[in-house]
Amino acid sequence: MNDTRKYKTKSQASEPTLKRLPGYLYYLEQVKEEGIINISAPVIGKELGCDPTQVVKDLAVTGIKGKPRVGYNTYELIHALEDFLGFNKINEAFLVGAGNLGSALMAYQEHQSLGLKILAAFDVDEAKIGQTIGGIHILEYNKLFHLSGRLNVKIGILTTPNNVAQEVAEDLVNCGIKAIWNFTSAKLSLPKEIIVQSTSMSSYAAVLLRRLNDADL
Amino acid sequence: MNDTRKYKTKSQASEPTLKRLPGYLYYLEQVKEEGIINISAPVIGKELGCDPTQVVKDLAVTGIKGKPRVGYNTYELIHALEDFLGFNKINEAFLVGAGNLGSALMAYQEHQSLGLKILAAFDVDEAKIGQTIGGIHILEYNKLFHLSGRLNVKIGILTTPNNVAQEVAEDLVNCGIKAIWNFTSAKLSLPKEIIVQSTSMSSYAAVLLRRLNDADL
DNA sequence: TCATAATAAAGAAAATTTTCTTTAAATAAA
DNA sequence: TTTATTTAAAGAAAATTTTCTTTATTATGA
Numbered sequence: 001m002n003d004t005r006k007y008k009t010k011s012q013a014s015e016p017t018l019k020r021l022p023g024y025l026y027y028l029e030q031v032k033e034e035g036i037i038n039i040s041a042p043v044i045g046k047e048l049g050c051d052p053t054q055v056v057k058d059l060a061v062t063g064i065k066g067k068p069r070v071g072y073n074t075y076e077l078i079h080a081l082e083d084f085l086g087f088n089k090i091n092e093a094f095l096v097g098a099g100n101l102g103s104a105l106m107a108y109q110e111h112q113s114l115g116l117k118i119l120a121a122f123d124v125d126e127a128k129i130g131q132t133i134g135g136i137h138i139l140e141y142n143k144l145f146h147l148s149g150r151l152n153v154k155i156g157i158l159t160t161p162n163n164v165a166q167e168v169a170e171d172l173v174n175c176g177i178k179a180i181w182n183f184t185s186a187k188l189s190l191p192k193e194i195i196v197q198s199t200s201m202s203s204y205a206a207v208l209l210r211r212l213n214d215a216d217l
Numbered sequence: 218m219n220d221t222r223k224y225k226t227k228s229q230a231s232e233p234t235l236k237r238l239p240g241y242l243y244y245l246e247q248v249k250e251e252g253i254i255n256i257s258a259p260v261i262g263k264e265l266g267c268d269p270t271q272v273v274k275d276l277a278v279t280g281i282k283g284k285p286r287v288g289y290n291t292y293e294l295i296h297a298l299e300d301f302l303g304f305n306k307i308n309e310a311f312l313v314g315a316g317n318l319g320s321a322l323m324a325y326q327e328h329q330s331l332g333l334k335i336l337a338a339f340d341v342d343e344a345k346i347g348q349t350i351g352g353i354h355i356l357e358y359n360k361l362f363h364l365s366g367r368l369n370v371k372i373g374i375l376t377t378p379n380n381v382a383q384e385v386a387e388d389l390v391n392c393g394i395k396a397i398w399n400f401t402s403a404k405l406s407l408p409k410e411i412i413v414q415s416t417s418m419s420s421y422a423a424v425l426l427r428r429l430n431d432a433d434l
Numbered sequence: 435t436c437a438t439a440a441t442a443a444a445g446a447a448a449a450t451t452t453t454c455t456t457t458a459a460a461t462a463a464a
Numbered sequence: 465t466t467t468a469t470t471t472a473a474a475g476a477a478a479a480t481t482t483t484c485t486t487t488a489t490t491a492t493g494a
Contacts, residue, residue, distance in 0.1 A: 104321025
């Protein structure tokens with residue numbers, strides 16, 4: 001009756017918190033480079049321009065506790081964050097749609113620091129099939145079904161044209177994919193247990209352009 | 218004393234609303250293709266999987282009013298959204314850092330539908346200078362200062378390595394750039410009137426991977 | 435023409451997220 | 465050893481965002 005898990009099972013960490021965590025991680029890695037062993041929430045907050053209380057609450061999701069008057073152990077905190085986010089293990093993924101954006105994501109080296117490993121890319125374009133970008137082979141789309149049977153890949157990166165996004169997403173789900181990183185503008189209708197993370201460039205452009213126009217009076 | 222504009226001047230539209238608007242726009246364009254003249258908030262909500270009241274409130278920021286029992290005029294609504302978001306005018310931008318991600322954004326055709334026009338790209342890498350990607354020339358970084366004097370470009374797209382992001386951002390500001398679309402992981406410290414929109418791939422990866430691990434029990 | 439049903443708009447309530455306040459713990463200095 | 469100071473943690477309050485309710489409007493059908 002009272003439908004608490006209305007959209008999807010909630011992580012104990014809120015989405016805003018999760019989105020901030022990589023920022024802490026990046027900053028802490030810089031701090032570690034400088035040889036700083038302990039770091040306090042007020043310092044992190046000042047550096048990253050956010051509330052120190054928020055820093056404490058965000059970092060609490062990792063289970064790490066700081067010591068009063070000392071702060072957190074930099075090394076320990078980095079490990080806990082990587083562990084919590086799953087950045088320190090190999091998260092295998094398939095990519096579908098080796099167009100401009102897809103090719104870029106294949107070439108984008110920083111995925112590795114997120115523990116994200118694109119095993120293979122798929123496309124229907126004959127001209128692209130057989131090519132290698134960033135060490136990743138572009139295979140014929142139909143091969144997706146064979147490969148997924150042998151491998152236990154859980155993440156699908158969707159960079160197809162909008163008009164085939166739904167269809168491809170369904171194929172991915174049928175291939176055992178549990179989570180889809182959707183770079184298209186399409187709204188995907190999938191079983192509710194499938195995790196869909198939509199990254200729409202146009203959403204960001206919207207905020208940027210509107211703020212700019214607001215500022216221009 | 219009471220610091221209401223703590224971060225930046227607020228648009229009348231909230232950030233969550235702004236981020237949803239391109240989704241409505243994309244859907245409405247599909248609807249228009251089908252020749253549907255009027256569309257109601259409940260229908261939009263059902264199709265996009267969100268609350269109809271939220272649809273009404275989101276669309277209200279454009280100033281367009283719907284008619285009871287009829288809904289909104291599709292064509293009028295599309296125009297109002299494009300107008301409000303600034304997608305129907307040419308928003309000129311410079312891009313700095315023609316690496317993997319930068320090259321992708323240059324080649325990414327869909328920016329045009331956002332009214333975003335990358336006039337030129339800049340890099341310090343001799344191997345890249347002189348190349349053309351997606352019809353955009355890659356120029357020597359120092360040329361940025363000359364070109365910005367002649368043109369009145371307000372948007373800077375930042376796709377440099379993290380360690381030079383702050384420095385380049387400051388250069389962009391000195392060149393008259395008012396808004397920076399930041400694709401690096403660096404936290405930028407800039408004058409508060411500069412609009413910074415950070416699009417961190419790692420934030421999305423964080424949410425996706427964590428939710429996946431949560432689901433895996 | 436009038437009644438009915440569907441829908442936008444405005445306002446209220448609920449939920450979520452962020453910020454503020456208090457408390458307790460621990461280090462460093464006296 | 466004791467005191468003062470800094471800081472994390474827990475709880476409270478405020479702000480924001482989303483959802484729910486009510487009201488008023490308008491097209492459709494009788």
